[in-house]
Amino acid sequence: MDIAVSPYHLTTREPAALAAMLLADRVVTMLPAPLEGQEWGAIRSAAERVPRYLEFMQSWQWTMPLWTEGVIVSGLEGQEAVGELRAVCERIDRSEHLAPLRAIMKADLFEDHERYLDAVARDLLKAGPDPGITVPVAAGLDMFAMRHGAMVARSDPSSVVQKAEAELGAQAFAAALPVFLQASAERILDARELLEPQLQELRIAFDRVSAASLDNPEPGELRAILAAPGKAYAEAFESQRELLFVSDPDDDVRPVEGTVMLTGMVLPPDCVLESSLKAMRTLGVRAPAPSDTNGKNLLGGKIGKPLKVMSLYVRVLGRPAATRR
Numbered sequence: 001m002d003i004a005v006s007p008y009h010l011t012t013r014e015p016a017a018l019a020a021m022l023l024a025d026r027v028v029t030m031l032p033a034p035l036e037g038q039e040w041g042a043i044r045s046a047a048e049r050v051p052r053y054l055e056f057m058q059s060w061q062w063t064m065p066l067w068t069e070g071v072i073v074s075g076l077e078g079q080e081a082v083g084e085l086r087a088v089c090e091r092i093d094r095s096e097h098l099a100p101l102r103a104i105m106k107a108d109l110f111e112d113h114e115r116y117l118d119a120v121a122r123d124l125l126k127a128g129p130d131p132g133i134t135v136p137v138a139a140g141l142d143m144f145a146m147r148h149g150a151m152v153a154r155s156d157p158s159s160v161v162q163k164a165e166a167e168l169g170a171q172a173f174a175a176a177l178p179v180f181l182q183a184s185a186e187r188i189l190d191a192r193e194l195l196e197p198q199l200q201e202l203r204i205a206f207d208r209v210s211a212a213s214l215d216n217p218e219p220g221e222l223r224a225i226l227a228a229p230g231k232a233y234a235e236a237f238e239s240q241r242e243l244l245f246v247s248d249p250d251d252d253v254r255p256v257e258g259t260v261m262l263t264g265m266v267l268p269p270d271c272v273l274e275s276s277l278k279a280m281r282t283l284g285v286r287a288p289a290p291s292d293t294n295g296k297n298l299l300g301g302k303i304g305k306p307l308k309v310m311s312l313y314v315r316v317l318g319r320p321a322a323t324r325r
Helices: 007-012 015-023 040-049 051-059 061-068 083-094 099-103 113-125 131-148 160-166 185-194 196-213 219-239 271-282
Strands: 002-005 026-029 151-155 170-182 256-267 309-316
Touching: 002 007, 002 015, 002 131, 007 015, 007 113, 007 131, 015 026, 015 151, 015 170, 015 185, 015 196, 015 256, 015 309, 026 131, 040 051, 040 113, 051 061, 051 113, 061 185, 083 099, 083 131, 099 271, 113 131, 131 151, 131 271, 131 309, 160 271, 170 185, 170 196, 170 219, 185 196, 196 219, 196 256
Parallel strands: 002 026, 002 151, 151 309
Antiparallel strands: 170 256, 256 309
């Protein structure tokens, strides 16, 4: 069970990221890296040259134990998720259908290494006010997840773009589960080990419903697959509460639990780009109607079985809806 998580969600420690870190086998994210490569020497050199990139890397310092243990990764099967960022930007630059999005893009983003790292790091640290960065990052992560059979974690829709995006999909399943809403990396690793038997069964169940969701199954069929593993995990979480929340002076944050509703949504492959076009139309900008790509217009896509994004929306129960992306 691999879950793709936005680097924005990691930076702000969103519930979508915390839930994925506990529940998934692996969390794959888009790690901004120097264009010359992701070797440690290149990253260290970039951090020395670009102060804002160093600040961004420091904001992720708390996640390092999860990277070390292979819980968080930057790619799958030898391919880096960040490679899709340039591909999406190039596609927007070539496609007439997506031409209106060029107005918000940064045409010279990849022309200068230091400018690229500074722009991406600045936007991540500010939680994404620049659609010229957020749109290709989100679209690229979706494309990478589709290529590798991963689900994509998403926050509960709140913005105009997010709501337009959700309207493009169809709900496949839902499950309410207890998770950490706030926790240190070490706390998450301890919980993964403590709840390992139940997590493994739950992950198998999510893999099954994710695969089955793409074939339009009966709703009751998916609920049945998740019911028993979800119940066993919730009971184990409750029974191990004393160990899960034992006081630890080394924790950088106090552990906080909550119940999240995980809603599986099947979205079209271009949901990020189409919802961005729809938002532009809402604001009075001329933009074309949604297109039925069937995956054939995606960079590297093939005509045949429709490509779909299996998304996992994460909503904290009992908490007011978020007001920002």
